Amino acid sequence: MIVSDLFLLALKTIFAQPFRATLIIIAMTIGISSVSILTALGESARSFVVGEFQALGTNLLIMMPGRSETVGGQPPVLGETPRDLTLDDAKAIAQIPLLKAIAPITIGSAPVSTAGLEREATIMGSSAALREVRHLDLARGQFIPTMDFDKAAPVCVIGQTIKEELFANRQSLGEWLRINDRRYRVIGVLGNTGQSVGVGFDEIVIIPIASAQMLFNNYSLFRILAEAKSQQAMYQASEQIRKIIKLRHEGEDDITIITQDSVVQTFNDILLSLTLAVTGIAGISLVVAGVLIMNVMLVSVTQRTAEIGLLKALGAGRRQILALFLTEAAMLSLTGAVLGILTGQAALHLLELIYPDFTFILPLWAQLAALLIAVVTALVFGVMPAYKAAALDPITALNRH
């Protein structure tokens, strides 16, 4: 039998039973579209989060006080409380030649006010290097000037939201901003950065690190961010930082160092397995579609018993009957799969209209996999009915009316 004839015969059968065909196609469409939508959501979430972390900086090292490990008991008997990470530590680390830039950070919250307007804002104390390390854009003015870590200066850089809310229709550069009971001159306004890994730079006020320590009367650093010269340098620098801290902290390297790529990798892994899990759940609908295919095909075999008998009388062997039924099932589910992918794409476009900030991508591999899975499902669940048809005794089949 010529392959094109096989398709032609299957196509004729499909068109002869539009209701039956529609049922199978709908089931497959639902299955494939749910799989592709959920895969796309998972994939998009993954690339969004990974992108966020990559946008954090390049070859970034994040140091924080304390070490995540199990010591085996409560301080002070067995364990011990971690020592603070101080500006002196930061200065020592800054000596490492493998590092391009280093930015110590303190974070606090305080009321900020000007000309009778007041709101609560996050105050970040840092150095000039923060701009480079975090790839921050300035809308106007200048960033915190380069100076010694322990030198305080009454200047601040404000985020877009702070600028809009406190300096609504007036010039902000050069104006005084009151934070708690101290005054700082606005020297720069940050560009519109939006959310960046949970830190809203739009609602932040950045002041020199020493000023922030004075403001909050707290000399422990929240984080130290450092940008290494290369990826290789990042790993080496991490080792050197540990050594320096060990020397400075009485023999304990009681800090946690996170390299940016490990964060990216971790989130990538977590979200990838999440995507796969969600896809797997959606895959159940494909199994349901498969069972429906089997059911409908079985009914079809029963209805077409006489016809199968006739085909056998006319010279169709088992293999040809098997091929005919499997082709029919595969064509139906492939149509369903294509419709499913289109439905999925349409749904994703709709989501993009609703959430314009978020890009939804249905990766090509997912689309190809969906098509493949649809055909495999059809073949797996179509084998039983097709085999039943092929095994029919031609005489009994012909005599059944």
Place this chain on the structure above:
Amino acid sequence: MIALENINRCFEVGEQTVQALNDINLEIDAGEYISVMGPSGSGKSTLLNIISLMDQPTSGRYFLNGEDVTRLQDQQLAQVRNKNIGFIFQSFHLIPRMTAAENIELPMMLAGIPVKQRKSRVKQALSQVGLSERAKHLSNQLSGGQRQRVAIARATIMQPAILLADEPTGNLDSHSGREIVQLLEQLQQQGVTLIIITHDADLGQRAQRQLHMADGRLVEQ
């Protein structure tokens, strides 16, 4: 051309064994015109099924053109059927969603004959049975006689040596029935071996060789 040697065919019906064919010995030469008659349950259809390779005997040997076909596998049997045997059924067995032309084309599709050749042969076959005008009609748009003529065209399209007709006029009025018989006899005169199974004594007596069956045994007259 057809040689049956000691053919037996038993069916298990419940706990009983029914001997549908009992030690059948039969030789049929190419081009013969044979009728098989007998009451219901005498084994006529079983004999036809064995000859047409739709069924296998319980014991005995069947030679078709000198080849022992009792040993063939399903796929080979299907090919032998396709090339050597044409079927005509009482209830026509046309596929309702296909046109007359497509129904006739079906055995050639199964045999894998190229499309171009198929189209010209279908055209020829349609004109032979006088249905050139009805090529694009579905079977429910045709009369009983026309449907049986389509079935005959389908049965002969592979130019088989043997035509098996099981009550070919059973579902037709006498006028259409006569036309169908004439068509079949015409084919027989062109050299096809024609085997007709019938209850109809008038039809049966037209054959040159008449076989009667009773209780699974063959009685030649």
